[in-house]
Amino acid sequence: MRKNFGAKPVFFPMPVLIVGTYGEDGTPDAMNAAWGCLCAPNQLSLFLSAGHRTVKNLLAKGAFTVSMATAKELVPADYVGMVSANDVPDKLEKTGWHLHKSEFVDAPVIEELPLTLECRLVRYDPETTQLVGEIVNVSAEESVLGEKGQVDPALLDPICYDSENSQYLRLGEVVGNAFRDGGALK
């Protein structure tokens, strides 16, 4: 039996994206966002309402970073989503994360998060809340790279957000034998 729920924001998996910015005065900030995805081979879209400090910052600087939250960094990743820089201006300091400025854009790289997309602002529309960023560079810690130099999700150990149950999940094992690998249709 199928049950109808009406309109509802249900989606699996949702990412846990840590969006890093600098304020006009250089204060770093980060927030946690689940509504985002790639939208072109060198672009991503996030949907962020205009009240976020992050949005003010990236409009001022024209840049931001997007890092994938990992199981190891669960507590600070959740913290930056629960607390607003509008209320706690030095919230990023409380995470204990170490930062350096991206070589490519005017935004912080969080050293504890091993995979970061360094982005230039393309456009932001406060009405639709769509933020488009050009991925100028992807940087990854060598510790999360597999044999062929690609990012290995088992080493990265990224998390996803389950909004239905207000919890975070790990990614699990590879599901093998897809059609591309010779798996047969019934």
Added chain:
Amino acid sequence: MRKNFGAKPVFFPMPVLIVGTYGEDGTPDAMNAAWGCLCAPNQLSLFLSAGHRTVKNLLAKGAFTVSMATAKELVPADYVGMVSANDVPDKLEKTGWHLHKSEFVDAPVIEELPLTLECRLVRYDPETTQLVGEIVNVSAEESVLGEKGQVDPALLDPICYDSENSQYLRLGEVVGNAFRDGGALK
């Protein structure tokens, strides 16, 4: 050490979204899309180039469904992403999936996929490839609902796409003790 990769579409996790449509003549179609996310409490965005049969269909009908691919349905979910309806018009028939028309929009519900977002077309922009849908209804099989009536990801068993390694992954276990549950910052 961090390694720089330049511009590259890396993102974890990416969903495996099965987009269902009817053609003008009523022929059902489905495709597999990884670039999509929620963009409002009752809307989602997908990024699909205009050449897809799916896009032609949803522009004609003003409707589409988005179902989460599951580990159990890995082979047909991958198949509909590997084969184009422009080449194999009856591709959906080959999956063995059973379909019925959504009660709410003019698009097919795939019975083997237990979670479906039934959407009305809001807009499509061939230049940015952004498709926005209004989620009119979410339907879910009772077999994937937890005790409180919410979707339980352990029961749904959705997969995500790993484009770095061209493979699919399960979602894994809950990562506990986030900040919201009392987890302490260092």
